[in-house]
Amino acid sequence: MDNYKRIQKLIQEKELDAILISNGDNMRYISGFEGATGYVYISEKRHSVITDFRYTIQAEMEAEGYEIITIGNDGYSQSINDILATDGVKRLGFEAEDLLYADYSRLRDTLKLDELVPLGAEISNMRRIKTPKELEYIKEAEAIGDRVFSEILNYIKPGITELELAARIEYLLKLNGARALSFPAIVASGINSSMPHAVPTSKKLETSDFVTMDFGCVYEGYCSDMTRTIVIGKATEKQKNIYNLVLEAQQAALDFIKAGYQGKEIDKVARDIIYNAGYEGCFGHGLGHSVGLHIHENPRLSPSEEAIIEAGMTETVEPGIYIKGYGGVRIEDLVVVTASGCENFTHSDKSLIEL
Template identity: 40%
Template sequence: MLKDRILSAQGFLQRFDVDVLIFVNLCDIRYLTGFTGSSGTLVLGRDEGWFLTDSRYTTQASDEVSGFNIIEYRSQLEGVSSLLKGISAQRAGFEAGHMTVALYNELSATLPAVHFTPIGAELDHLRSVKDAEEVQLLASSAEIASTALLGILDRIRPGALERDVALALEFAMKSAGAEEKAFDFIVASGKRGALPHGKASDKVINSGELVTVDFGAVYNGYFSDETVTVAVGKPDERQREIYSIVKDAHDRALAAVRPGINFKELDTLARDYIAEKGFGSNFGHGLGHGVGLEVHEQPVVSFRSEGLVEEGMVFTIEPGIYIPGWGGIRIEDTVVVTADGYRILTKVPKELQIIT
């Protein structure tokens, strides 16, 4: 798997007419080398590659990284500049979205003979199509998270604090094998549901409220992302109506997922339906995003996206309606694109669940 990934990355050398590529994004480095530490730089050439890190990680790198020359440096600038001089690199491409301005300026000043080429969105798409191993890890991460939520649903009850629900969910995930929570969980009840990123607070959950829970796990470095909205006590007519609109928008977009469709078209299917029902101004964010070694990565599924869906991509479908002073509803699943459609990785049923 790593060999195929490296070959894909090396394709950018010819595409951008550079001698080497400099990777500083740790997720890209892990993707290409298997390194799981928190400090390192990868320099990839046409026939050879170099992994550079400091003394804290040289032993770990020797265990995790194969097929690359491992170099210990005292500083990133010193290590990378010495290497580029040593291999007589004349043109170096780098991750424009991840290298700091400070490091770029320092490298440019230290190596005036090297022409540095910023590579942006193209490299950002390197991880957008997942291989079979990645899909399995993503499925395992999603299953851990979904099972954990189903196991603590009874904690979402009148009198409970939002933060206590989040804490119970985190404990359940880690007990089930998660390395970490994917992000600070969103637990937003009642009027706080109008906050798309309403992190769990000290608010008390009351009967008659909707509660939105946005959660995910990390398993072997891979993330999951899922959102459910549940009713605590019997929902009223308006709660049922708006939930039904969001669920229908979710299902319409989901049913259209297949290789070759435009991301913008998927977003439009959900967005136009919500607008037709009178809530167009209450759905402001994009329909979804890629999930992998980061919880938000390429591709982006939104009204601004121009790309096409490809087999092997993994992304979310998450429409929502948010009404200030009333609350909000979001429904989110993560899917992997198959040859003729999709497969849902997240496991919590998305019919409205009523907790009594």
């Protein structure tokens, strides 16, 4: 109920009568309800989960202490209106950054109140600093990834396709205890590895290929994320140089990161190493992002991130070099930031593996 009290405080600060939460991750964070459809409603008088018949029992099991309201044939608007009338709500806050325009328009046209008040990221920002229990779940999710990477090395060989390798990774994640995937596994080989978010294809792995594998899983609702790049066969000197440069950049950022820096300051440590080595323009994404109930959370480690990174925040550290027509390397670990540094949740080998 601590999170419920934080919403009550937000209601007072924004001079609202109630808040309607629509973001699924925020609904879970505040109430415990994990269903795919519904709203969480909180006012000074009541706190409710509004959903349909498919999720009623689930909501009763997960949203401890919450009133569970099952919508009727008239849909969500009528059920919400019934609550608004009972509570005498005139100003209702909503998550403007998450609600589809069509859904907003429907609520605007059907709800009986004076004003729908748009909120920014205030509720999502409550999730930035992780609790010890959240960190425990994230750490275990990452440990599953470590186990899978160790196992998948025995499967990789010339002739299998990127799609086959991705499917095997996803199978092993679930076999090792994952409830779901954080995102579809990325497997990119050869010139495809020059694309940071390449979609696995029917391309077969070949001797001399870089093979980049980026994957994560969900454990007790919380995500993990890791990337490793290996070489099929013997690495060339150019491959070794690129790989070791990315590793140097990552290690420098890991050594630098601690609470109190802006996200862009941490990003710059790794970026300067890569750019100064002549690869400016080959590292086009941010150094990292937070991970939690959602795979890409804020704050981020990027050239534009001015937010201060605080103790208890999770961050990926994932520099890369991507060369069109040649290939690329990315190495990614997941850490929790501390006052004096960070704790790395990823333990898979980072020396260049040649298979």
